[in-house]
Amino acid sequence: MFFLLFVFCAASAASSDTEGSVGVCEENISSFTQWNETAHASSVNGTCVENAEPELLPLPRAYCERDGSWNIAHGCVCKAGFQISDGGCQKCPPTHFSGRNATSCIPSCLPRSIANSDRTKCECENGFYRLDDDNGAPCYGVPSDVQNLRAVKIGPTDVELEWTRPVDDGGLSELKYLVHCDSGPCGLFNKVREERAFISGLSPDTNYVFRVDAINQVSAQHSFHPGDGMIVSVRTGVARGANNQNEAALANHLLTSGIVVMMFLLTN
Incomplete structure (x- = not known):
């Protein structure tokens, strides 16, 4: 009986130790x-x-x-700028970057962008912009100046301008154009999509300077400076009525001068 009691106690002690460990x-x-x-x-x-x-x-x-x-x-x-390595988080090497919770660093940034100092994202180079805030989105530039700006038709109160697309569209093929009048009261014209603009409501026999800027979807993020864009100087034609008035005034002047000369000769 004593032997059985001893075994029970030992088993009870072992059970207690196991429970404590688990x-x-x-x-x-x-x-x-x-x-x-x-x-x-x-x-x-x-x-x-x-x-x-x-x-x-x-x-x-x-x-x-x-x-x-x-x-x-x-x-x-x-963290952003680090990648998983040997069970821990290791900083991305130079020219590489990563976002938060990245398994590996991206080898290089897209064209026109560079990794920032923390290697957490690619930032657009100076003068280039993204369409959205996505870190992996490409960067675009603003268009260069339009080419071959010229006046193809000139009237007393209207002018028709034509030009060709910029050599560099900034990476975005969809372009619009702003037509400015840098002299006279014609102001700023609406955006046009084609490489031509018809401008009316001008004053006859007046000098005008027109400027055309090409813009794309990132141009709003770019600061334009005075003098940007291609310019052309135009002098509007003389109104037809003004020519008739000038001719009549000249004839009247000649007639008056002739009468004065004849009277002078007769009196002498």
């Missing part, structure tokens, strides 16, 4: 997070490893199960 979650590093030893059936905050940040704010969170296993709700991810 009831603890051991220190562990997973999901780029340091989890400290924790008692079972409890939640705990973790600490992100170097160059990592919480996947969800405010802190990484896990639950220690009764069997001693970790149940991770959300851990950490590599």
Whole structure:
């Protein structure tokens, strides 16, 4: 009887030791997070490893199960500018970049863009712009000046201009044109899509300077400077009525002069 009691106690002691070992979650590093030893059936905050940040704010969170296993709700991810390497987060090499939670760095930026100093994104070079805020989107430039701007028809109150497309469209084929009048009261004209513009309401026998700017979808992000664009100087024609009036005035002047001369001769 005494022997049986001794065996029961030993078994009871072994069972207690096993339960105590299983009831603890051991220190562990997973999901780029340091989890400290924790008692079972409890939640705990973790600490992100170097160059990592919480996947969800405010802190990484896990639950220690009764069997001693970790149940991770959300851990950490590599910061932007870093990639996964040897179980940790390693900074991208020069000319490479990465976004947040990237498995690897992108080898190079798209044309007309360069990696920033933190290697977190590609930034457009000076004078180039994106259509949206997407870090991987291409960068475009503004168009160069139009070519061969000329006046093909000139009237007393209207002018027709023509030109050819810019040599460089900035990478965007869809262009519009702004026609300005740098002299006189004609002001700014509407955007036109074709390489021609008809301008009316001008004053006869007047000098005008017209300027044409090509624009595309990123031109709104670019600051134009005075003198940009191609210009052409035009003098409008003389109104037909004005010619008749001038001819009549000249004839009247000649007639009056002739009468005066004849009277002078007769009196002498």
